[in-house]
Amino acid sequence: xxxxxxxxxxxxxxxxxxxxxxxxxxxxxxxxxxxxxxxxxxxxxxxxxxxxxxxxxxxxxxxxxxxxxxxxxxxxxxxxxxxxxxxxxxxxxxxxxxxxxxxxxxxxxxx
Amino acid sequence: xxxxxxxxxxxxxxxxxxxxxxxxxxxxxxxxxxxxxxxxxxxxxxxxxxxxxxxxxxxxxxxxxxxxxxxxxxxxxxxxxxxxxxxxxxxxxxxxxxxxxxxxxxxxxxxxxx
Numbered sequence: 001x002x003x004x005x006x007x008x009x010x011x012x013x014x015x016x017x018x019x020x021x022x023x024x025x026x027x028x029x030x031x032x033x034x035x036x037x038x039x040x041x042x043x044x045x046x047x048x049x050x051x052x053x054x055x056x057x058x059x060x061x062x063x064x065x066x067x068x069x070x071x072x073x074x075x076x077x078x079x080x081x082x083x084x085x086x087x088x089x090x091x092x093x094x095x096x097x098x099x100x101x102x103x104x105x106x107x108x109x110x111x
Numbered sequence: 112x113x114x115x116x117x118x119x120x121x122x123x124x125x126x127x128x129x130x131x132x133x134x135x136x137x138x139x140x141x142x143x144x145x146x147x148x149x150x151x152x153x154x155x156x157x158x159x160x161x162x163x164x165x166x167x168x169x170x171x172x173x174x175x176x177x178x179x180x181x182x183x184x185x186x187x188x189x190x191x192x193x194x195x196x197x198x199x200x201x202x203x204x205x206x207x208x209x210x211x212x213x214x215x216x217x218x219x220x221x222x223x224x225x
Contacts, residue, residue, distance in 0.1 A: 100155075
């Protein structure tokens with residue numbers, strides 16, 4: 001069974017803290033993505049990566065960075081968390097079919 | 112900018128009612144189209160997809176969608192919904208110049224009452 005695993009389901013952080021969200025996929029997919037999901041706004045792409053050490057900005061990259069040191073792992077980093085980054089964060093991966101496989105999500109609350 | 116529109120934000124139905132959720136995209140050329148579903152507390156999963164061929168696509172759990180190029184639409188349908196179809200439904204599209212980047216609509220929340 002294919003799997004995308006996000007390290008934390010729920011996190012609570014304080015404003016200004018650094019936050020790491022980890023994502024691992026076991027499908028040997030080239031492409032990995034980070035989305036945030038907010039009510040009424042759907043899914044918005046933050047960053048994506050086509051290959052190891054490659055990254056590209058999505059639609060809302062401000063306040064975020066990413067790291068892809070290994071093919072199976074794609075990390076999202078909030079250098080200094082702010083309250084407007086309270087959201088559900090979804091990691092996904094895809095191969096050559098275009099279908100995205102999603103993790104279960106990480107719900108981040110920034111106080 | 113390319114976009115995907117889902118005009119129904121919240122749909123409430125009784126069991127056995129028919130369902131149609133609208134999805135429109137903004138590009139006139141070749142696109143790949145998807146419907147994803149997110150059941151309460153679960154991860155997003157693929158319902159169905161269209162790349163080419165027969166414009167009527169069958170998916171899991173009795174869902175289908177029809178690609179109408181002239182209307183830039185890819186509406187999701189189910190003849191008779193069940194309580195277990197309560198979920199959020201997202202339409203998504205990839206464009207030929209960026210086939211790995213999926214653009215999502217804002218989602219439609221479906222509530223089905225027994």
